Amino acid sequence: MFSYPTVKVSFIFLGIALLGLLAADIAITASSPWRDLGNFFLGVVTPNFFSTEGLLTALLRTVAFAFVGVALGSLAGFGLALIYRFLPVRIFCAFIRAIHELFWALIFLQFFGFHPLTGVLAIAIPYSGIFAKVYSEILDEADPEPRRLLPPGTGVISAFLYARIPDCWAQIRTYTAYRLECGMRSSAILGFVGLPTLGFYLESSFSQGLYSDAGAMLILFYVLIATIPLWVRPRLLPLYVLAAPFFLGDGLPIVWGNVKRFFTEDIVPSPIRDGEGLGGLMPWLGDLFATEALPGIWNTVVLTQIALVATGILALLTFPLISNHFGGPVRRTAGHVFLVIARSTPEYILAYILLQLWGPSMLPAVVALALHNGAIIGHLIGRQTNTIMLRSDAIEGFNRYTWELVPRIYRSFLAFLFYRWEIIMRETAILGILGIYTLGFYVDSAIQNIQFDRAMVLILITAMLNIGVDALGRFIRRKLALQTMPTC
Structure with missing residues (x-):
């Protein structure tokens, strides 16, 4: 009320x-916004599913990035959820989930390039912070009664596995499935920074005014999301997770020297890097x-x-x-x-x-x-x-x-x-x-x-x-x- x-x-x-x-x-x-909008809707109702080479590959990679990123994020998030009561852990999780997946992708692109690891980590890192928060809340709300019914002397790990997890499993599974749907959306938009997912082809089609091609990609994406309950079955999940890394595609070899330079030189404020010290840092920050x-x-x-x-x-x-x-x-x-x-x-x-x-x-x-x-x-x-x-x-x-x-x-x-x-x-x-x-x-x-x-x-x-x-x-x-x- x-x-x-x-x-x-x-x-x-x-x-x-x-x-x-x-x-x-x-x-x-x-x-001419309304004419362009009309052309776009015309493209959606007259989709062209066969004009773009590699569209099926992009769809598979969108799914693959989502599965690998969400799987890693859920595993890391579950581990963090077990120690989420500690303030440094909560601060860490709040920080990594506050940075959007595209920002993480832009960071990793600077030293990993267009390597599959860029897309996987861009999803896994913020999702691990999200999973940690939600899993911890689900675990905290578990019914304490089953633990009281366990025999005296039952170990902490056994009590957790046999009394706490079964009570929370339905909620954990439901939320993880919801996050997988979110992971599909996150994976798709990674294409806008150059990774070979659906967003890459969608941006290319729009920039060329190929609205029928763009409409086809959107329809495929909607079908992909809408049919998740049909093809994402609990028994098939291990198979999907094991197969997904093989569909991420290849990238140029990682140059670890670039990684080192990024963290030791590139992100160091230029006044400190140039030897000006703290005296030059304040004007730099002010500007x-x-x-x-x-x-x-x-x-x-x-x-x-x-x-x-x-x-x-x-x-x-x-x-x-x-x-x-x-x-x-x-x-x-x-x-x-x-x-x-x-x-x-x-x-x-x-x-x-x-x-x-x-x-x-x-x-x-x-x-x-x-x-x-x-x-x-x-x-x-x-x-x-x-x-x-x-x-x-x-x-x-x-x-x-x-x-x-x-x-x-x-x-x-x-x-x-x-x-x-x-x-x-x-x-x-x-x-x-x-x-x-x-x-x-x-x-x-x-x-x-x-x-x-x-x-x-x-x-x-x-x-x-x-x-x-x-x-x-x-x-x-x-x-x-x-x-x-x-x-x-």
Whole structure:
């Protein structure tokens, strides 16, 4: 139900987003955006599945990177979850998961090049931090009763394996499957930095105006995601994980001297590297903050807050599409299809498409972030409304929406929204690589100019910003007594 604190917080965030709109660059700058948008949709409905050589190979590599990265991330995350109660471990996990997969890929590209290890580590490292946090919460919430029933003298490891793990296994398996779907999206967008996954061919097709080719790739990706429950079977998982490394492709041999130089020279701040010492470091940092960090932080925060509120509005508008309390089965089926497509499309790919069609501004990023995250939250709260039983004489139509359902799901809605706040911030930062002036823009520019020291400082700032937003989101959820760990 509505309460004064939840309404107050909602209006505060709405007010911040409206103020952000005054400072944001929200515009359509393309000369013929609607014609281009029409051509794109025409390409989607007339896909060309046979024009691009290597498309099947790219699809297999997208799956392979996802399986290997998620498998390594889940194993490392499980190990970290066992010691997650220690503060240094929590800080470490928060740091590695706060850096987006594309940022990790850009870092590893500098010394591994287009080697499969670049893509695998770009997924595995942030995912291990995510897995550690979620697995630890699942383990902490395990029912203690089975442990009390074990015979006296049972060892710690035996108690863990026979009493704790069985109680948590269903949740661990469900969340890992969800992360595999996320890994597919992460693997696809690695193609935008040159790795041979689906995003590489999608970008090539768009840059040449081959919308039918791009439409075919998107359809294949949607089919891949939608059919995961059909082909990802528990009995087949070991086979997939063992086979996946053989489909990653080959890369040039790793030059370990480049790795050493990157960590001992390239990322060392230039004043220290040039022998100027701390006296030259402060002016260097001052210039970096004034010209790149502060503008990037400002644009990242503004875009995040606008996208967060837009996500909330879209979620509240879309959950009736799949709710049993509205419409018939045909309408709900269409609603499910729309939400599946919207939440299956990575924000980065959607923002890239809209930037090509509408021109460079914050608008494509806002729409992409809101569509993806709004569809996820709309799906979750829509399913939640299906568990609500209304009286036979309950009001119908819009009054049912406003007076019966929204008040009942609003607290869960806010919990989901604040839970995804940090995720939206991560995606906002990385969208700068597409030309939007968020922190990712300045990171990418520094890397293009071979200023790795500046890039690393900006990536650290991005991580700290994400950690701060995550902590603030947890604080708000705790103060409002919202559910702290919504089920994915």
